[in-house]
Amino acid sequence: MAKRKKPRHLLHVLRIVSQLVFLGLFVGLVVATALGTTVTDHPWLARLFLITDPLILVGMTLAGAFSAALLAALAVLALSLLFPRAYCGWICPLGTSMDIIDKVLFRRRKRTREAAPALRQMKYGLLAALLVTALFGLGVFGWFDPVCIATRSFAVAVYPIADWAAKTGLVAAEEAGIDAAAGVYDWASGAGLFIRDANFKEGTAGIGYLWLAVFAAVLLGIWLAQAYQKRFWCRNLCPLGAMLGLAGSVSPFRPRVSDACIACGACRDRCKVGALEPTADGERYRGLVQECIFCYSCEREFCPVDAIHIGAGRPGPVRPEPRVVPGRRAFLGSAAAAAVVAPAMLLDQRTREKNETNPKVRPPGALRPDTEFLAACVRCGACMRVCPTNALHPSGIENGLAGLWTPTFVFNIGYCEYYCGVPADDVQAGRLDGTANLCGKVCPTGAIQALAHAEKIAHKIGTAVFDPTRCLPWARGEECLTCEEQCPLPDKAISHRTEEVANLDWLALPQSKRHRYEDLEARLAAGTLSDTERAELEAMPPKSRLLARPYVLRDRCIGCGTCENVCPLDGPSGVRVERLQTREVRVTDVGGQQRQRGRTGHGGPR
Amino acid sequence: MAHRLPRRTFLTTAGAAALGAAGMAALPGCGGGGNADATYRARAHPQAEAWKNRIGLAQGGDDPARNVQTAIENLCGKDGVRTFVRQGDIVVVKPNIGWAQVPEMGATVDPTVVATVVRLCREAGAATVKVFDNSVGTDAKCYQFSGIEEAAREAGADVFLCQRHRFRTVTFADPRCKRLKEWPIYDDVLTCDVLVNVAVAKTHNLCYVTLCMKNLMGTQGGDRGKMHQEIHQNLADLNVTITPTFNILDATRVMIDGGPGGGRKDQVVRADTIVCGTSSTTIDCWAADPAHLPWPKGHHDLKAVEMVARGAEAGLGTADPAKIEVAA
Known part of the structure; x- marks a missing residue:
């Protein structure tokens, strides 16, 4: 392996620290989003990453499902005005997980030069399309939002798989006679770390059945696409990245390449997101403010002549460079496509909604009618993680394509716990005004409303x-x-109600006996039964019994x-x-x- | 040329697959059944035969702890719990922690009663006293709401939630078992020296009342809804196979309607009664009698509580209230 030639930029080191801290925070919060933990006592912790996501803020506002908590995302938006995609490089847990996978699996793989730069325009088209669907009142942008993807994949796939593996290992160790394993199992279970279904179905279903595999596959796909390009997702598809990049077009802080550039292409080979590329004449390189994630790897390490500097200076062009964002026609095309697909999804939804016996039911406090819920739900899966009986799972398309991955009850696994989020002391003291539904507590957008106990037990789920x-x-x-x-x-x-029902013992009699019974019965009613016949009737099994x-x-x-x-x-x-x-x-x-x-x-x- | 699979890759892959398969087999629900030769081995009370028709009773006052102690002493004499708990025993106290209800709702055993039993067992020299129940509701909530987790732990018990993989299938081999062939029973019940069954007196929508015999369902795993078909015979079979060393019925509060889940204070009346005995059937026979506990008028008569008759048929106790000897 090539020796590192130059020391890292201090900000590069800080960036790695920041990434690890935020990833740790993210994982820790999702794990601790369980019954009776600090996180559920302070639910903003559970929502932290989601409510600071500007795509959710903008999307929800367009979808008409704005809620004040989402204003926390203005902090990230403000950050992006100065440092456009620093969020992607320093904070985003999905991005960090990609960097780790890249370091572990693709360390020695050469990729960048042959990769197609035009692909990066897709994310802007996707952003436009998703915002148009939001205008139609569909929160489906959550399918593509990186924080939602991270939350969903982790809560509904990674965590259950780890949970399953831990339980399997501990049970095997316990059966093999290792007492410590039993102790660890009891501790983890008592601390609420294990997923527990009602009636001890833990470990048999996980969360979401098939969806567990799908979410795991989506995450794996995002990770492994890096075999083709580093940060393939961030570079080409991420709608949040597109939004932050566009917002940051006005920023004075940007990657700058000085005249010292010798156009050697070293930066283009190594930049994670392709934010450095040759100018049209090919004589030197330029930095793309919309693409740079401020990772600070290039400034000291890549450039042999120290021509790159990420920082403030003469304001660059606010208008994105050509071939960064798609042309007007492509933009309008994506938006128009969304404007066709979104109504189709709504129509599909309405058709299903008319189907009275639709068995898919929503969590308590879910907005009604369901169209409002579909607008406000970002499909993040936080409610599924926190449900104490593991009753909430992602929908398939039973609720319409628009309802894909929205929460629904699977009552074969769990049920809606009567005293869900209510502590024993509150019941004892008659204090029942706190939030009673954990799903409503952690929901970042208010698609599932927080209900007090009295409201929750009066809320008709179905x-x-x-x-x-x-x-x-x-x-x-x-x-x-x-x-x-x-x-x-x-x-x-x-x-x-105790009712008369057919007695199978009577039905099992041969037909002749049954007819004899009915005959005797009729004569009993008429009062013409002899004592021997009465005894005969009483010896036969009765025609009906009580049940x-x-x-x-x-x-x-x-x-x-x-x-x-x-x-x-x-x-x-x-x-x-x-x-x-x-x-x-x-x-x-x-x-x-x-x-x-x-x-x-x-x-x-x- | 066909690509050859390197030996190392083959071995690691095969090894990982084997480990995975072993893991699957170890996980309940994925592999084979539990330990087939699991048996219940807790001791019977030394006077189990002699006291089959005898119960200890304490009534009145508002101190359930004293009532527990008095009832046990009325039955067992001064030695009390020492008549069945020996030095170094592992004791399981199985209270009803079935529902996420606070003690005032009468759906679960009064925490003081559980704590007292734990304390008495500890004083009698028990090495460990374990307290648990396979709750009907969400277990962690039941443990908290009932107040039993805290009280029992304070009294020195080991309190834990049941885990699915620790149920072992027990064959109901006794010829007196007429309906059940086998059922998964919690491991700690099978390995203890003494099982103390602590029930609470409630009405029940299917079998009129739920007392000591039915309380034993908390030792069962599996799909307990399937106990509800011919429940009376099933309960007799269960009590024949898992015969508790000692039974205590907590009728400090009696749920007189809405049982067994309850949830309304106006359906609970205080009776300040503790009954104990070596036979769950005999206690149930006494307690199901509307003459002894404040069951609502016309709710049931003793004959309707068929499990008592089934238990008596199996020789567990008596179904004839006239034969019960009350030590008060």
């Missing part, structure tokens, strides 16, 4: 509905009532999904939470007269 073809008492005549037992409401939303059957009281049910979760059936539960009546009551969310629509008052069959 309504439980019995499936008479599966529920044991309804479908098979077996006793159960597990759902009623575990309904957490003080006034239970599931009740039961308690459950019903949903839909005015009480809040759709927390506990019943669906605890149903002992394998496969789909016999009682499921659906948005069925949510749509009818969404204007007030709760209470009041519900539109009857010809139904009588329970969820079971009549």
Whole structure:
């Protein structure tokens, strides 16, 4: 390996320190975003990286879902006016993870010269397209926002995988007779470090099933694309980077190349983001203010003649150099494409929304109607990380393409915990005005509103509905009532009634016996039965028997999904939470007269 | 020429795959079942046969701790807990920590009761006293809300959450088990010397009341909803296989409606009663009787609480209130 020729610039060293500190902070905060930790006591910590993201601020404002907390992003925006993409080089956790992967895997790989510089225009087009979709009231820019990607990948893929690996290792060690492993397991579990589902399903599902693999793949893709170009994502695709770069076009601080340049191309080979390139005549190099991430690697280390200086000086052109940003036609083209795709997504959404039995339900406090939620949700996955029963998972396209990766309940794994964010002391003291839903606590954009306990338990997530073809008492005549037992409401939303049902023992009699029984029964009613015949009738199994059957009281049910979760059936539960009546009551969310629509008052069959 | 796989790459890949597979197998839910030859081995109370129809009772006052002590002494004499806890024993105290409700809701055992039992066991020389329950609700919340975690820890117990991988499948081999063949039971229950079952008196939507016999479900893992089909027989089978050394019923508060989850203070009445005995069935028979605890009028009669009859059939105790000898 070539020896380092020149010492690092002091700012280069500081930049590495800054990157590691912010990455550590980011990871630490996501890990600690769990029930009963400091982070959930001070939820701004959980939101820290997201609310300081200017793309989220601008996007949410355009989508009509502005909230005051997002103004924290003005700090980063102000920073970018002076140091355009310093955020990317010094702070962004996704960027830092890329640098680490690059150092570990691609240290000796030569890449830059043959890479296509024109690709970098894509990020500006993407930014334009995403902001147009935001104008249509869709928060889908979160799919591409780097902080959202980092949060989502880490919370929904990296963390569950690490969690699984740690548990597997510890369990194996424990089974092998190492007591310390059991101790560590208990400690980690007690400290809330492990993902725990309701009913000990930990380790079997992780978060998000298939999505775990998808998010892991997205992250891997971003990391491994560096085999082609360093910081491929930041350079070519990142819409936040594009926005910061454009904002910083006015900055006096920029990479400057002096006349001493000998056009050797050393800087172009080594710059992570391609911010140094030859001028049109090829006689010297120039720095691109929109692209430079202020990593300070070049100034002392790359240039053999010390011609590069990143700093203040004579103001450069505010208008980006040609071939940095796409031309007007390409810009308008991306925006127009988005203006076609966004309404199509909305139409798709509305069509699905009309489907009454749409089973996908939102966290408590999610904005309604769902179109408002789709505008405000950045698909960051913070709510999924914090859910104490691991009930929240990313949607697929069940909620429409626009709903991709928005949170939805998977009640087979967990349920909406009745006292979710409420500490025991508060219940004891009757102080129930603090935020009760952890998902609402950590949501950076207010797509999931923070609810006080009284609001949360009155918030109708959906309504439980019995499936008479599966529920044991309804479908098979077996006793159960597990759902009623575990309904957490003080006034239970599931009740039961003892009913006469067919007796399988009677049905199993041969037909002749059954007819004989019915004959005797008719004569008993007519009062013409002899004593021997009466004895014969009594010796036969009765035609029907009594069985308690459950019903949903839909005015009480809040759709927390506990019943669906605890149903002992394998496969789909016999009682499921659906948005069925949510749509009818969404204007007030709760209470009041519900539109009857010809139904009588329970969820079971009549 | 076909590319040859270097030996080292092959070995490391194969090794990693083998490790991964071993890891999968070790993780519950991915590999084979638990330890098949796990058995329950806690001692029976020395007087278990003699006191099958006998219960200790303490009523009145507003100090559950004193009631616990009195009830145990009424049954066991001055030696109290020493009649079944020996020097150096590992004792499991299994209270009902099933629900995330504060003690006033009567959904869980009063923390003072648990703390007292822990203290008595420690004083009798127990090396370790473990307190845990496979909660129905979100376990960490149940432990906190019930106040049991804190109280038991203060009294010197080892309190921990149940972990899925520590359930072992136990074969219900006793011929008196009519319905259940096997069930996963928590490891610490299987390895303890003494199991003390501490239940709370509540109504139940399916089996009218939940007392000592049903409280034992907290030692079970697996899909406990499947206990609810013919629950009375299942509970008898469970009590035959996992027979507690000693049972205590906390009726300091009785949940008279909305059970077993509760959540309304107006459904809880104070009875300031502690019952103890060596037979869960006999305690349940006494406590399910509307004459003894403030069950609502017309809610149930003793015959409706079928688990008592099933338990008596299995020889666990008596279903005839007239035969119960009350040591008060």
